[in-house]
Amino acid sequence: MEINDVRILGIWRMGGVGKTTIERAIFYMLSPQFDGACFLADIKENKEMHSLQNILLSELLRKKEEYVNNKEDGKHLMARRLRFKKVIVVLDDINHGDHLDNLAGDLDWFGKAVGLLQQQETNI
Numbered sequence: 001m002e003i004n005d006v007r008i009l010g011i012w013r014m015g016g017v018g019k020t021t022i023e024r025a026i027f028y029m030l031s032p033q034f035d036g037a038c039f040l041a042d043i044k045e046n047k048e049m050h051s052l053q054n055i056l057l058s059e060l061l062r063k064k065e066e067y068v069n070n071k072e073d074g075k076h077l078m079a080r081r082l083r084f085k086k087v088i089v090v091l092d093d094i095n096h097g098d099h100l101d102n103l104a105g106d107l108d109w110f111g112k113a114v115g116l117l118q119q120q121e122t123n124i
Contacts, residue, residue, distance in 0.1 A: 011023065020041070020092055020093070023039070023090050023092060024039070024090075027039050027088065027090050030088055031088050033086075033088075034086050034087050034088045035060075035085050035086045035087060036059065036060030036061060036062060036082075036085055036086075036087040036088075037059065037060070037087065037088045037089075038055070038056050038059035038060050038087070038088075038089050038090070039090040039092065040052060040055060040056060040089070040090060040091055040092060040103070041090075041092045041093070042092060042093050043091055043092060043093055043094050043095075043099050043103075044093050044094065044095040044096070044099075045093075049071040049074070049098065049099075049102045049103075050068050050069060050070050050071050050073070050074050052099075052102075052103060053067070053068055053071065053074030053075075053077075053078065053102065053103065054066055054067050054068060054074070056078070056089065056103060057074075057077065057078065057081065057082075060082060060085060060087050060089070061081060061082075061085075071102045074102065075101075075102060075105055078103075078109050079106065079108065079109045082109055082110050082111070083108070083109065083110070083111055084111045085110065085111050085112075086111060086112040087110060087111075087112075088115075089103075089104065089115045090115075091103055091104065091115070
């Protein structure tokens with residue numbers, strides 16, 4: 001799959017119909033084509049935004065570190081470090097707009113990317 005820009009695919013439906021299974025299949029099929037890949041599962045269960053940002057950065061940069069201590073630093077660092085990377089990101093089971101703002105807030109953060117977003121609600 002040739003990626004020359006940032007693409008976002010949203011999946012929403014009622015619970016229990018296999019959204020996460022579909023995401024995982026797409027992720028594992030496409031991830032070898034990218035410089036970095038991250039599947040963040042059950043996001044709504046994790047209350048610490050900066051810890052999600054650290055996981056995302058560690059996976060995409062392929063170096064496990066504590067990159068940030070707060071979500072604002074995380075947003076700035078992601079914008080700076082991921083701008084020229086070709087990445088695939090799955091945000092699984094988001095339930096709040098804050099998740100999008102702090103994990104994929106601006107398409108300019110990413111060089112070339114595919115993002116898969118899954119939620120049960122349609123109001124995010």
